[in-house]
Amino acid sequence: MRGRSAGLSSTAIVYLVLLATTVVGAVLTATVGRNFFSSGNISAILTATSILGLIAIGQTLVILVGSLDLSVPYVVSLASIIGGTTMAGESGNIVPAVLLTLAVAAAIGLANGLVVSQLHVHGFIATLGVGLVVSGYIGTNYQGSSGSAPKAFRAVDEAKIGPVPVSVLIMLALAALAFLMLSRTRIGHHMYAVGGSPEVARLSGLRTSPPVVVAHVLCSVLAGVAGLLLLSRLSVGSPTIGSQGGYDLLSIAAVVLGGTLLAGGRGGIVGTLGGVAIFAVMDNTMGALEVNPFLKDVVRGVIIIAAVAVYARRNLQVRPARFDRSVPPAPAGSTPPPAQEVR
Amino acid sequence: MAPQPVLVASGLTKSFLGTTVLADAGLTLVAGQVHGLVGENGAGKSTLMKLLAGVHQPDAGTISLDGTDVRFGHPVQAQQAGISTVFQEFNLLPDRTIAENVFLGREPVRRGMVDTAAMRRDAQELLEGLGVSHLEAGRPVRTLSVAEQQIVEIAKAVSQDARIISMDEPTAALADHEVELLYAIIGRLTARGVAILYVSHRLKEIFDLCTTITVLKDGQHVTTRAAAELDEAELVRLMVGRSLVTYFPDPLPGTVVGEPRLELEDVGHGDVDGVTLTVHAGEVVGVSGLQGSGRTELLEGVFGVRPFSRGTVRLDGRELRLRSPRRAVRAGLALVTEDRKATGLALRQSILDNALSVVRGVVPGRTGQARRAVPGVLSSLRVSARGLDQEVQFLSGGNQQKVVLARWLATEPRVVLLDEPTRGVDVGAKVAIYDLVRQLAADGFAVLMVSSELPEVIGMSDRIVVLRDGRVAGELPAGSSEEDVLQLATGAVRGAVA
Numbered sequence: 001m002r003g004r005s006a007g008l009s010s011t012a013i014v015y016l017v018l019l020a021t022t023v024v025g026a027v028l029t030a031t032v033g034r035n036f037f038s039s040g041n042i043s044a045i046l047t048a049t050s051i052l053g054l055i056a057i058g059q060t061l062v063i064l065v066g067s068l069d070l071s072v073p074y075v076v077s078l079a080s081i082i083g084g085t086t087m088a089g090e091s092g093n094i095v096p097a098v099l100l101t102l103a104v105a106a107a108i109g110l111a112n113g114l115v116v117s118q119l120h121v122h123g124f125i126a127t128l129g130v131g132l133v134v135s136g137y138i139g140t141n142y143q144g145s146s147g148s149a150p151k152a153f154r155a156v157d158e159a160k161i162g163p164v165p166v167s168v169l170i171m172l173a174l175a176a177l178a179f180l181m182l183s184r185t186r187i188g189h190h191m192y193a194v195g196g197s198p199e200v201a202r203l204s205g206l207r208t209s210p211p212v213v214v215a216h217v218l219c220s221v222l223a224g225v226a227g228l229l230l231l232s233r234l235s236v237g238s239p240t241i242g243s244q245g246g247y248d249l250l251s252i253a254a255v256v257l258g259g260t261l262l263a264g265g266r267g268g269i270v271g272t273l274g275g276v277a278i279f280a281v282m283d284n285t286m287g288a289l290e291v292n293p294f295l296k297d298v299v300r301g302v303i304i305i306a307a308v309a310v311y312a313r314r315n316l317q318v319r320p321a322r323f324d325r326s327v328p329p330a331p332a333g334s335t336p337p338p339a340q341e342v343r
Numbered sequence: 344m345a346p347q348p349v350l351v352a353s354g355l356t357k358s359f360l361g362t363t364v365l366a367d368a369g370l371t372l373v374a375g376q377v378h379g380l381v382g383e384n385g386a387g388k389s390t391l392m393k394l395l396a397g398v399h400q401p402d403a404g405t406i407s408l409d410g411t412d413v414r415f416g417h418p419v420q421a422q423q424a425g426i427s428t429v430f431q432e433f434n435l436l437p438d439r440t441i442a443e444n445v446f447l448g449r450e451p452v453r454r455g456m457v458d459t460a461a462m463r464r465d466a467q468e469l470l471e472g473l474g475v476s477h478l479e480a481g482r483p484v485r486t487l488s489v490a491e492q493q494i495v496e497i498a499k500a501v502s503q504d505a506r507i508i509s510m511d512e513p514t515a516a517l518a519d520h521e522v523e524l525l526y527a528i529i530g531r532l533t534a535r536g537v538a539i540l541y542v543s544h545r546l547k548e549i550f551d552l553c554t555t556i557t558v559l560k561d562g563q564h565v566t567t568r569a570a571a572e573l574d575e576a577e578l579v580r581l582m583v584g585r586s587l588v589t590y591f592p593d594p595l596p597g598t599v600v601g602e603p604r605l606e607l608e609d610v611g612h613g614d615v616d617g618v619t620l621t622v623h624a625g626e627v628v629g630v631s632g633l634q635g636s637g638r639t640e641l642l643e644g645v646f647g648v649r650p651f652s653r654g655t656v657r658l659d660g661r662e663l664r665l666r667s668p669r670r671a672v673r674a675g676l677a678l679v680t681e682d683r684k685a686t687g688l689a690l691r692q693s694i695l696d697n698a699l700s701v702v703r704g705v706v707p708g709r710t711g712q713a714r715r716a717v718p719g720v721l722s723s724l725r726v727s728a729r730g731l732d733q734e735v736q737f738l739s740g741g742n743q744q745k746v747v748l749a750r751w752l753a754t755e756p757r758v759v760l761l762d763e764p765t766r767g768v769d770v771g772a773k774v775a776i777y778d779l780v781r782q783l784a785a786d787g788f789a790v791l792m793v794s795s796e797l798p799e800v801i802g803m804s805d806r807i808v809v810l811r812d813g814r815v816a817g818e819l820p821a822g823s824s825e826e827d828v829l830q831l832a833t834g835a836v837r838g839a840v841a
Contacts, residue, residue, distance in 0.1 A: 184456040193447055196436040203434045204448040205419035266438040 010259030010267075010311055014274035017307065021278050025285035034288055039163040041284065048280040050167040052250060053273060054226040056258075057171075057178050058219030059251040060272045064182070065215045066195040066264030067116050067123030071131030072223040072251060075105050076242030077138055079227025084147025084237025091150040102224050108134060109220025113213030123216075131248075138239045145236040157232035167229050172273075174222065179269040187214055196265030223247075253304045254279055259311060278303070346373040349538050350395070350426070350507055354404035357390050365390045368564045369404070370557045372507055372538040377529060379553035379570065380542045382582055383769035386559040388542050392509050395540070396428040397421030427500030428509040433492050437485035442466035444484055445499045469498040473528050490521035497528060508532065509540040514548060515767070518634030526552065546575045558582055582770065590770075591802030592777050595785040600625045600805070602659070604789035605758045607645065610654030614640035615813045618654070622758065622789040627780060629804030630793040632832050637813040638793040639681055642760045645791070646678040647671040658758065672705045677751035681762040681793075683740070687747045690736035694721070694728055697735050698750045706754065713753040720749045725775050741772020748779060759783055761792040765799060777803060797825045 026036035035041065055072050062069045079101045086097035108130060115126040159166040182188035191211040193201040201208050223242075230241050252262075258275030260267025279300065286296045353369035365387040372378050380388050393399045395406065397415030405412050408424055415421040418428075435444050442463045443450075451458045451465070466480035475494055484492060493513060500508045514522050529539060529552060543549055549556060550570055558565040558581045565581055573581075579590070601624035610618050615637040622628045632638050643649045645656060647665035656663045658674055665671045668678070680686040688697050695717060702713040718731065724745040728738055735743055744764065751759065761780070765773045780803060783790055794800045800807055807819040809831035816831040 184459065186450050186452065186457060189443060189447070189450055189457060192439060192443075193436055196438055197434075200434045200436055201447070203418050205417075205422065206448045261438075265436065 011271045011274065013310065014257070014259050014271050014278070014307075018274050018278050018281065021281045021285075025281050028285050029288045032288060036285075036288075041288075043160065043163045043165060045277075045280050045284045046163070046168045047165045048283060049273075049276050050165065050171045051226045051229060051245070052247065052254060052279065053168075053171040053276045054174065054222045054229070055247045055251040056254040056272050056276050057175050057269060058222035060255050060258070060260055060267065060269055061178065061182075061191065061215040062123065062219045063252070063255050063260055063262060064195045064264055064267060065191050065212045066198070067127075067212060067216065068252065069112065069127045069216065069219045069223075070124065070248045071108065071112060071127040071134060072219065073242030073245065073247045074131045074134040074138065075108055075220050075223040076227040076230065076245070076247055077239050078108075078134055078242075079105055079224040080231040080234070080241055081138065081142055081146050081237035081239060083228050083231045084145075084149060087147060087149055087153060087231075089148045089150050091152040094150065094153050098228060101228055102221055105220045105224025105227075106217050109217035110213065112220065113209075113216030116216065117209035117212040127216075135243070142237075142239040145238050147231075147237040149231050149235045153232050154235050155232075157229060167232075170225070170229070174225070175269050175273055178218070182268060187211055191215055192265055195263075250279070253300070257304055257307045346376065348372065349374050350406065350408055352391075352395065352404065352406045355391065355394055355401045355406070356403040357394060357399060357401055363562055365394070365559075365562045367404070368559060368562070370540075370567060371555075372540060373554070374506070374536045374538050375533045376554040377533060377539040377541050377552045379549040379556040380540060380559065381544075381546070381549060381556060381578065382559035382565075383771060386582075386769075387562040388559055389511065390562075391559065392428060392511055392540065392542060395421065395426055395507075395509060397426075398428075422503050422505070425504060425506040426509070427503055427505035427507070429493060429496045429500065429511065429513060431511045431515060433496055435484045435492055435495060438483060440481050440483055441470070441478065441487075441495050441498075442480040444495055445469065445480075445502050447499075449502075465502070466498065469502055470494070472501070472531070473498060474531060475524070475528075488521070489516045490518070490524065493517070493525070494528065497532075501532070505537065507538045507540065509542070511542045512544065512767075513541070514543065514545060521634075522548070546578055549578070550575065579770075590774070590777075591799075592774070592781050594805075595781050598625050598781070598785040599787075601787065603657075604659055605645070605791065606655075606657040606660075608655040608657070610644060610651040610656060611813075612640070612644050612649055612652050614649075615644060615810070618810075618815050620808050620815065620818070622791050624787045624789055625784050626805045627784050627790040627792060627803055629800035629807040630791065630810060631795075631797065631800045631807055631828050632810035632816070634795065636810040636832065638795075638810055639762055640813070641810065642678060642762050642791070642793055645671070646676055646760060648678075669705055672701060672754055672756075675755075675757035676760060677754055677756035677758070678760040679744075679747050679751060679762060679764055681766065683743055683747060683767070688735050688743060691734055693732045694726070694735055694738070694746050695731040697746050698731075698753060701750055702753045709755075717749060717753060720752050721745070724749060724779060739769065739772070741768035741775070744768050744772065744776065748776070756788070758789045758791065761790065761794075763794055764792065765794070765796070797828055801825060801828065 029036040059069055059072065082104055083097050083101045086100055087093045112127050112130050115121050115130065116123050157167050161169065182191065187210065190201065190206050193204065193206060194208050194211045198208050227242065231237055234241070254275040255272050256262055257278060258267065258271030258273070260271060282299065282303065283296065286299065348371045350372040355365055355368045356363070357365040368387060368391055370378060370380070380391065382388050390399065394401050397418045397420050400416065407413065413424055415424070445466045446462050451461045463480045470476060470478050470480060473494060478491060478494065484495060487495065497508065513525055517525065532539060541549070541552055553570045555567060556570050556573060556578065557567040558578070560582060603621045604624045605622040607618055607620050618641060620628065630638050630641060640649065644651045645665070647667045647670055650666050656665060663674050665674065684690060689700065698717045698721065699710060699713055703710050726742050726745045728742060735746055738746065764776050768776070780790055780792070792803065801823060805821050807823060807828060809816045809819065809828055811832055811834055816834065819827055819831070
């Protein structure tokens with residue numbers, strides 16, 4: 001597609017911000033005498049993108065259809081518990097445990113999607129409700145860490161190809177699939193349509209529910225994958241791992257930072273990955289500088305608001321002025337300067 | 344060869360919540376011909392279109408396509424049967440490309456994947472078939488002008504092999520040269536044998552394009568006649584039972600043009616430049632010009648929406664520095680904006696809340712007084728509503744506009760700026776608005792009125808300022824002809840204006 005709009009696409013801006021964040025991060029890291037680009041540090045940054053990346057990919061789909069998913073932290077926790085307790089330290093149980101976990105996650109996503117599309121409850125409330133139900137279930141049945149991951153499963157998170165952790169490759173592969181789905185399948189096109197305008201979609205003969213339901217199911221499944229990765233990392237299932245991570249709001253922030261419209265219908269996976277990477281680089285830098293964790297949140301908050309403010313300005317951008325805008329207001333009584341025509 | 348009717352609708356009746364909006368209406372569409380559908384707002388034109396489009400289902404009556412009775416439960420069924428509708432509010436996704444919009448829901452698939460290249464190519468062919476090859480199918484719709492978006496809608500209809508295309512007020516938001524393009528496209532469509540149902544308030548277009556005209560009034564079928572048997576005056580009479588002569592009321596007796604009230608001296612901002620004009624108390628000054636000539640932008644400058652960066656604005660001889668609408672209101676200005684639904688009204692709030700919103704926000708001390716005055720103002724404007732607590736979204740366009748006017752009158756302004764005050768309102772409401780404008784002048788207000796309808800500017804203004812490319816092209820006295828105005832607006836030599 002030929003770029004028509006003046007200036008950069010929002011995806012380009014995201015990656016420019018990522019570049020800038022990286023440069024600033026590298027310089028700051030160097031000031032405390034550490035190497036930002038050491039393979040250990042690169043690995044650490046990449047690893048940090050995998051969990052949030054998986055969740056944010058799903059969140060992108062859900063936001064694109066005009067919904068939201070606030071239940072992801074609880075799905076993450078539940079996935080780590082179900083995975084851990086089903087595996088129970090036996091490597092023979094890995095496959096059934098993964099399948100069961102993903103099936104449960106899909107079922108939660110299906111519930112979210114059906115509540116949103118059939119009962120017409122906004123995603124914010126629907127997934128908050130479903131999330132609370134899941135959270136209540138976890139709280140009642142699991143007080144502390146449960147189950148355990150067998151060694152073979154723990155190896156997934158430890159494995160690397162060069163400096164690149166396998167967990168990141170998994171995330172990127174799923175991101176590629178999601179990208180392909182959005183750009184080259186009907187259901188993907190229809191996600192944009194439903195998110196852009198349900199009424200236009202309906203009048204174009206689309207069934208408006210399937211894209212919403214599919215987006216929610218995929219989002220929950222991706223959260224389930226994230227939960228399994230965390231199980232692999234921690235080797236035990238944890239009832240609080242998801243909510244501690246704050247993945248609901250953080251994933252939404254990453255999606256929006258990546259240039260996807262919170263109202264739906266515009267955006268995509270590539271931007272989201274950029275948003276996730278920006279967070280990872282920032283966190284890594286602030287970790288190296290031993291910044292107090294509360295200040296970290298302040299910085300994150302400022303970045304999110306600044307980014308969205310920039311996008312909002314770009315959307316305001318109107319047609320170019322016919323007459324020079326830069327002419328200062330004439331002082332009262334004097335003759336105004338001759339207008340310059342810039343047509 | 345006798346003309347072939349493709350669609351015959353008869354006895355169509357539709358009620359909403361017990362109110363009959365269409366009773367026993369019918370029309371016959373002929374392949375390759377344009378059929379005009381006219382009537383005041385609320386006459387049932389939209390309802391009739393929506394019945395044909397499958398948006399609503401008739402309570403009684405039949406629609407037959409090529410002699411076979413059809414019933415549409417959903418717009419998609421109508422589209423599949425070959426009836427497409429271009430509504431005033433487009434059914435397009437601004438963030439998607441032309442190609443993606445045209446083929447939405449019908450994306451070509453190859454080996455499970457959407458064949459984006461084929462989609463782009465086919466869309467481009469459609470655009471070329473409509474004679475608009477300069478549009479690239481890969482462009483996002485948000486980058487297109489209103490006219491181009493309309494073309495995308497038409498391309499979508501053509502891609503669905505529509506044999507009947509209904510168009511609801513297709514020129515409402517188009518500039519004159521874009522109207523020409525639409526005419527050309529309609530010509531291509533009819534040449535292919537497509538039947539067009541053309542709904543418009545602009546009678547000139549009806550006569551330019553249509554072979555046959557159907558008139559509706561109050562949900563009833565009035566007449567269907569060959570266009571050749573009618574003229575504008577007769578058509579207006581059929582629509583409203585009122586003749587053209589009373590269309591624009593004369594200035595009220597006792598109207599005195601007084602001192603200069605609003606003076607603009609060499610004002611300018613990004614879109615207008617070097618504009619000097621004066622509106623006296625008791626005077627109605629019309630602003631005319633083509634779309635994009637800076638008409639709306641001029642009013643926005645006066646009202647502080649987009650403050651002027653140069654020049655002087657004086658109100659009753661005192662210089663004003665208007666940096667925001669809030670200050671403008673305080674200074675005694677009122678602006679009735681062009682787009683009532685987007686910038687004029689809070690649609691889900693009541694009539695009373697809308698009528699009081701500016702007073703409450705800007706001069707809260709006067710709220711009580713304004714609240715007592717509002718019912719009288721509304722009834723003098725002949726607003727028909729169930730009550731002051733009715734949500735304005737349920738009012739007709741004309742009544743909504745009256746609520747906007749009432750709201751500004753409640754602020755007791757000295758200068759009233761009107762931007763397209765009668766856009767999208769029916770003829771009856773237009774007359775009420777014209778009467779009000781005359782009354783305002785008689786009461787000593789200064790009125791500056793922007794309008795894209797030439798008869799309106801000419802019929803209502805004491806003087807006409809014509810803008811071209813953001814500058815004043817000239818000023819004309821009352822009683823100038825449409826040709827005079829167009830000549831200034833286009834910069835054309837007399838006689839060269841189409």
